[in-house]
Amino acid sequence: MSVSAVWHPFTQHATEPAPPVVTRTDGAWIETDRGRLLDGISSWWVVTHGHRQPQIMAAIREASEVLDQVIFAGLTHEPAEKLAEALVEMAPGGLAHVFYSDSGSTAVEVALKMALGYWRHAGDGRHRIAVMEHSYHGDTIGTMSVGERGVFNAAYDPLMFGVEKLPFPTGDGQATLDAFETLARSGQMAALILEPLVLGAGGMLMYAPEVLRGLREICDRHDVLLIADEVMTGWGRTGRLWACDHAGIAPDILCTSKGLTGGAVPLAATLASERIFRAHYSTDRTRTFFHSSSYTANPIACAAALANVALWQAEPMQQRLDKLAALQAERLARFEGDARFENLRQCGTITALDLRVGQGGYLAEDGPRMRAHFMAEGVLLRPLGNTVYLLPPYCVTGEDLDLAYAAIDSYGRI
Numbered sequence: 399m400s401v402s403a404v405w406h407p408f409t410q411h412a413t414e415p416a417p418p419v420v421t422r423t424d425g426a427w428i429e430t431d432r433g434r435l436l437d438g439i440s441s442w443w444v445v446t447h448g449h450r451q452p453q454i455m456a457a458i459r460e461a462s463e464v465l466d467q468v469i470f471a472g473l474t475h476e477p478a479e480k481l482a483e484a485l486v487e488m489a490p491g492g493l494a495h496v497f498y499s500d501s502g503s504t505a506v507e508v509a510l511k512m513a514l515g516y517w518r519h520a521g522d523g524r525h526r527i528a529v530m531e532h533s534y535h536g537d538t539i540g541t542m543s544v545g546e547r548g549v550f551n552a553a554y555d556p557l558m559f560g561v562e563k564l565p566f567p568t569g570d571g572q573a574t575l576d577a578f579e580t581l582a583r584s585g586q587m588a589a590l591i592l593e594p595l596v597l598g599a600g601g602m603l604m605y606a607p608e609v610l611r612g613l614r615e616i617c618d619r620h621d622v623l624l625i626a627d628e629v630m631t632g633w634g635r636t637g638r639l640w641a642c643d644h645a646g647i648a649p650d651i652l653c654t655s656k657g658l659t660g661g662a663v664p665l666a667a668t669l670a671s672e673r674i675f676r677a678h679y680s681t682d683r684t685r686t687f688f689h690s691s692s693y694t695a696n697p698i699a700c701a702a703a704l705a706n707v708a709l710w711q712a713e714p715m716q717q718r719l720d721k722l723a724a725l726q727a728e729r730l731a732r733f734e735g736d737a738r739f740e741n742l743r744q745c746g747t748i749t750a751l752d753l754r755v756g757q758g759g760y761l762a763e764d765g766p767r768m769r770a771h772f773m774a775e776g777v778l779l780r781p782l783g784n785t786v787y788l789l790p791p792y793c794v795t796g797e798d799l800d801l802a803y804a805a806i807d808s809y810g811r812i
């Protein structure tokens with residue numbers, strides 16, 4: 399088999415067939431040299447409104463007429479300034495400062511560094527990080543350290559730092575809250591990092607807003623910083639702008655990336671509360687926040703994000719999310735009581751269900767077979783182990799979704 403020069407992500411080149419070549423994207427659809435595919439996973443969770451959303455693409459064109467990358471230390475520009483103001487206004491209360499980077503992983507790395515910097519500058523030796531079982535926060539060494547350990551990162555284990563792990567919340571989540579209360583009481587915990595309400599890569603695992611609120615209360619009682627990784631959940635996925643909005647809570651630090659530009663171009667932001675910014679604000683230059691990405695606050699990406707923000711302000715987004723959630727619920731219901739599937743679940747625009755076969759786990763035999771079947775049916779889906787999920791762009795129609803659910807149904811029959 400001839401192998402291309404490209405080394406693809408999460409791809410076993412020895413066993414996977416050569417991928418289709420994408421020639422065009424449009425709304426919920428991806429055109430390839432082998433036919434059209436419905437993008438059932440928003441191109442790995444980044445595309446929110448739809449591919450090539452017209453206002454966002456226009457903003458990119460316009461911005462590129464006047465600006466490209468400029469150094470962001472010692473210089474600033476209007477797209478970044480305006481976007482920061484808008485993000486502070488739209489984010490849960492108390493998040494007052496915006497630090498730009500270029501991916502979800504960097505947004506999380508920045509968050510962890512801000513948290514540790516905060517405690518150092520506060521003269522407190524806290525440095526332990528609490529995490530939730532089955533979490534995913536990125537693929538860099540630091541973000542892998544705070545994520546679930548397993549086959550993906552076993553080789554890099556010697557490089558990773560230790561963390562305190564909370565059990566994933568089941569039922570009313572009391573066991574998780576109790577475990578965190580005990581940890582938090584130790585006075586050693588610098589921060590708790592979590593994916594609010596939906597653990598994406600961990601298998602679209604969902605927990606109740608009450609648990610999130612309970613964790614926030616424990617953070618407050620014991621002065622532990624809460625880092626909300628909204629990289630996947632932000633920008634409407636859970637049915638509200640932010641997953642934190644369901645619980646009516648604000649984290650001390652919030653990470654956003656994927657949907658920030660509507661999914662058109664890479665950009666990330668880490669939002670921090672005033673006290674975290676103030677801990678770094680000093681005539682003592684050792685307190686500077688020593689971090690930068692080369693492409694920090696890329697003006698074209700900021701312009702795309704501003705167009706995304708404008709859509710959220712001008713369009714009936716909540717109505718659109720509610721409608722998509724209803725379309726999803728109606729279709730997921732066809733699998734109720736179906737012995738082939740279990741754990742049917744939904745959070746806003748996301749649905750998931752587990753195929754009741756095989757040994758489970760990411761390397762489950764069914765994964766690649768399912769993917770191939772869906773592709774043959776014209777639907778792009780990437781099951782996580784035996785978990786099949788739909789996380790579509792918001793422009794998807796009921797008819798489009800019918801195609802995706804029919805493909806899931808027909809897989810269950812072969």
Ligand SMILES: *Cc1c(COP(=O)(O)O)cnc(C)c1O
Binds near residue numbers: 535537655
């Ligand atoms: C995708 C994801 C990341 C990493 O984002 P990249 O842009 O791929 O680096 C971090 N956290 C969560 C919750 C994610 O879903």
